[in-house]
Amino acid sequence: MLVRRALNWLKDKxxxxxxxxLLTILAAGPIPKHVAFVMDGNRRYARRNQKNISQGHKDGFVALKRSIQMLExxxxxxxxxVSAYAFSIxxxxxxxxxxxxxxxLAEEKLVELCDHGDLLDQYGVRLNVVGRTELLPESVQQAVRxxxxxxxxxxxxxxxxxxxYTSRDEMTSAVQFCVQNAAREGPNAIITEDDIDAQLMTSLGGSPPLDILIRTSGVKRLSDFLLWQCCENTQLQFTxxxxxxxxxxxxxxxxLDYQLKVWRS
Known part of the structure; x- marks a missing residue:
């Protein structure tokens, strides 16, 4: 508690x-390879700050831009x-x-990323838009591509x-692909957990196993995000x-909490 209060005091300083x-000290310990965020609280943030809902989400996309900058x-x-839950189906x-x-806002920020791609180039960041992109408006699909x-x-x-994106849709698509592939291989084909895992959207994009999932705003639920990926050793964090x-x-x-748990294991 004392550490958290000190960190809050330091936020603006x-x-x-x-x-x-601080980063040098942290880097001396074990570091997660994959961190995911449920970016929650935009609408409540808007109400609390007497803004309309769209402005609250705009602030969320500004924070998303900052998170991309924080990739450094x-x-x-x-x-x-890093995985971020930007929009559910x-x-x-x-x-x-x-x-x-x-x-x-999604189109605006994707276009902005393209126009200022030097940040992604400098740090070698590959962008994957994960989900049913065919459901997006055509102009947003073009920005995604x-x-x-x-x-x-x-x-x-x-x-x-x-x-x-929703995790149920991701898992359904992965299972459907595995079933179709097994049907082509013949009646003796067996579908394994590894087969399904290999067809998940995150796996197809080259993502390592998920180490930490963080949800903001104090809500303690997963909301259909990376459910398969969270099933084993993922550390859940709610702020x-x-x-x-x-x-x-x-x-x-x-x-720090992740490092302590790794050291204790």
Whole structure:
């Protein structure tokens, strides 16, 4: 508790040099290879700050941009993969104006990534848009294709932007592929857990096993995100910070907790 209070106090005071010292200390311990975020709390953040819902989600996408910039920090810590839950397939059931605002923001940020790709180039980050992209408006699909193609040659790190995505859909697609493949092989074909795992969208994108899943805003549920990937050794972390406010000093206690558990195991 005392450490967390100190980190909260430092949020607006920490300098780049202090960040570097902190990262150097953290890097001396075990570091997760794959960290995932459920970016929750945008709408509640908007209400709390007397903003409309679309503005709250816009702040969330601004924070998403900051998280991409924070990949530099992840690279220094040797985190190889970051996954973020940006839009669920179920979100299409929301009010049309809210969905339209989210789609517009998604296109805007993807275009911005393309126009400022030097950051991704500098740190070798490959962007994967994971999910049923055919459900997106055509203009957003075009932005997805362009953003992915510009980073296909990168191999140092992976950023999975999950939209529109649900884990049930991912697992269903993987099982369907395995069944179809088994039917071609004949009646003696056997479908194994490894076969299904190999056909998951994250596996196809080259992601390592999931070490930590973080959900912001204090809500303690997975909401159909990376359910298969969470089934074994994934460490679940829930923070009360709303996603638009989530930053490095919210991340530090999570890494420390991961390191402690690794050392104790």
């Amino acid at each position: 920490i300098t780049s040099k202090a960040q570097q010292i 920090i992840c690279l220094r810590l040797d985190v190889k993969c 179920e979100n299409f059931k929301r009010l049309p104006e809210e969905v339209d605002a989210l789609m517009g 362009r953003a992915e193609s510009l980073t296909r040659h990168h191999h140092k790190a992976i950023f999975n932007l999950c939209m529109p 009360t910070t709303y996603w638009p406010n989530f930053g490095l000093l919210d991340f530090v206690p999570i890494i």
